[in-house]
Amino acid sequence: MLQFKIILLSQSTKEQLKSIPSRTGSWFRKFAKIFFDIVWQGIFILALIIAAMWYPVHWLTKPIPTQIQIDLLTDHLSFRLTEAIALNEPIKFHEATLKHFDTLSFNPIEIVDQNSSSLNTLQIKAKSEKSLFANIALKTTTPGSINFGVLKQLNIATDTKIVFHTPTHKELNLTIENTQPQAVPQLAILQHASPFKVTTRYCELEGIPLPPDFEENEDFRFEVKKLSRRNPMITVMGQPEQLKFVLSVLKDQVYDMVPMGISITDLNFSWQDMEQGERIIKYANIKSGTIRYPAYSTIAPVNFDSSNMLAVDKIDTFKVEQMTFMPDHQGIKLRLSGLASEPVKTFLKVSPEISIDRRLTRSEVLPETSKFYKVMLDVILWFIPIIIGIIGIVAINIVKILPSQQQQQQSQ
């Protein structure tokens, strides 16, 4: 607006200024001096205001430890336990593939497809030199709603990392990793009330002789018609550092995975994978997610979808309120709550370098705390710059007037 007036002024007085060259130079110099004075004074006052408001604004907008609740549905997550737990609820499956196990033992009553030398206890042991590749698959012979196997018990030690991954609606990958030097092998109990087929690879079997022409890299198959009624459990002992289950699950129910209220740490929704010899970071598909602020009901929750990713730096003070495996939704429903002292960030998967810390700031929290703080904050934010501006103008004028007054006093 000011610029527009100046342009108009110069256009309307153009002719007059041309006809009075000596006066024009004087007017222009005066105008330029005033304009320059206004500009440098403005810049000075602005700098003063920025300098004075820098720390208060920073203090008000810096994220602070915030009580938050995170709800999400994801197809992948990993975390570390801070206490020993057992699997909360048995998981029904039609097929279970075990990897990184040490031994699997059970007491069959009737076996078909192979000649068994002893039916007391059958032990399948991973070949030590091939333990990384050894696997066992247990498959229900006639899968149905009443014929299935059950992962009945899984004891997980403190400081163990658990990885849940659901690549399809029917599949749950459950990996337990413990890198502690004194790691104890994980124990799992399976149960099969109906006949099931067993396929092993790179395993040693005690109780069933292998055929004479059996090649090491072949699958060895047999069917268990019936387990001992006295002991129908299939006991699995994992490798000390790892045990992995790939379960083909029944979709007829949901499963609470861990006890409510347990503390977890190192929550992660990404993992590293090898593709064409290169390590790449893969992200979970977080189908829906919400960050709520239970202490401040009027602050709108933050919603994010599958294009976003959540990164939680440290969640030592977080507790799991719900961790439910939902085969129908191909994911795990997670509810966490606690005090977020470290950043809780969301970012777009396509640009992970640009993230937003979703913790609250004082400027959001203080107005929610009381009406007084809300009004006071508004007053302070509006009045401080105005007062600083006025002080700046007065100070500049005093500085300008002071030398001329001193000159007058000296001349008198």
Place this chain on the structure above:
Amino acid sequence: MFILRNNNLFINFALMMLLSFQTALVYGGSLDYQNRGNRWEGIAPNPVSGLDIELLSALVDYNEKWQPLPAACKLKFYLPKSANVDLTVRELRPKHFYKMDRVLPKSSWQTGFNQYQWSTGDVIAALNLNIPKLGVVARLTKTPSSAEQVAPVVFYHSTMPKNVGGYLFAFKVGGSAQLKYAIYQGHSETPTASGDLGKQSVGEPFVVYWKSANAQEGPYELIVDGHFLDNFLPIHQSVRFYHKPSFK
């Protein structure tokens, strides 16, 4: 129907709590579950076990008249070898939430027959408990689990039986279930006795009775198995015990 059943459960629970509260008001804190010298005894809420199936009682089949109320209740059990024993007495159907456990015997439990008695005057008389409806377990394993080891107990007050005629094992399930049982001797896979327990309702105690008159002395295992009616998840409970036919 489900809501109605839950309402009934809630009303029953509320009435029980009211009754317990009323008793506690009358007798002050003297009936509270507390240390009574050689045992802990009193009114204590039963925490939910979370087990599929829970063993409530493992008794030798023996009946005495409990009216008039005797001065003491007595327990006797046989240990084939010395072991730590966790004795628990509680109501099969919680009404007063009576519990007696954490027993300290005069001397440690020995191989052979062991006996323990406690006064009925402290709590049982005040609560007017129906003693035949108490469950007793002498557990040789540390905590209740799906694989229990117990010493069946004779629960009496004056005269001991000479022989064991049978055993009574009481259980309750965490959800409605279809169950059956089998009893095995030693390491045999062929059951000595078996039977169908039919459908059992959640929280309702049921009893497996084994007539052991002709059974040989030795270790036995009771298996109660089946499945839950709602999700067909398998149930399996093992109770190992030593059968001593005679108390001589």
